[in-house]
Amino acid sequence: MTAPIISGKQVSEEIRGNLRQEVESLVKQGLTPGLAVILVGEDPASQVYVRNKEKACHDLGYYSEVHRLPASTSQEELLALVEKLNQQADIHGILVQLPLPKHIDEKSVINAIAVEKDVDGFHPVNVGNLVIGDDSLLPCTPAGVIELIKRTGIEMSGKHAVVIGRSNIVGKPVSLLLQRENATVTMCHSRTANMKEITKQADILVVAIGRANFVDASYVKPGAVVIDVGMNRLDNGKLAGDVDFESVKEISGPITPVPGGVGPMTITMLMHNTLIAAKRLAGLA
């Protein structure tokens, strides 16, 4: 029997509906959540992501500023803009679109963002708070994965979750968040031996590798929940996940497609973080 599909698009629309309502009521109280996005250079994928963020702000009633800077922008100029936005009262979230041109040190720029406006959740203080389980702005894609699982009604507590990938932006934070939900978590990476033996024990399998269709049915326990974070552009221009959806959906439990799975959740969680940041900065949360 083919597995149920977890629609990130649908869950995302539900959350956005709630956000729109909350923002409407905050605006009436004089608080409009504001997001500033900085894009340096002309990377085509980044331009699309930034346009989508701008559109989400517009659709949900947020104030938005997009700073499009030339690729020749110096690190000092970028840091000066971040500092200006840190001080700007109508901006509650600051996102610097990555990757940055090679002559700019990403870490220095991320560290310069005010912790309470770090809506990407990449500042070391927010990362540290995530590790020790304190309140923090959570990185958007990992938070989106957890929200998607929760809103689909899937229990995480006591389950064995296996995460393939250990990057700072997906694999590591997703593992920490799954653990926070009381799952027992195993992380796999490129040096993991006998990976299939491990992944076949997973009740929940989260895949964030960056290799199109890598995980086929032979990695999956029948009935397991499969969350595919991968977004890989194929030669034919189509988008593919890290999971071979067609073969895996024949044996798995609920599974996310690509596109339409984790992808839509990322910007939705960015909007959620910006709302949280605005409320905290205004003393409302």
Ligand code: NAP
């Ligand atoms: P990344 O920084 O390149 O990390 C990839 C991870 O996968 C690394 O930990 C690597 O292990 C591991 N890996 C690579 N090949 C492997 C293999 N053969 N077996 C086991 N593990 C392997 O990538 P990322 O930034 O985490 O992104 C992962 C995927 O998610 C990409 O497709 C990306 O486009 C997508 N993504 C999607 C969203 C979204 O909004 N949906 C957001 C972010 C990323 P090592 O550490 O040992 O090298």
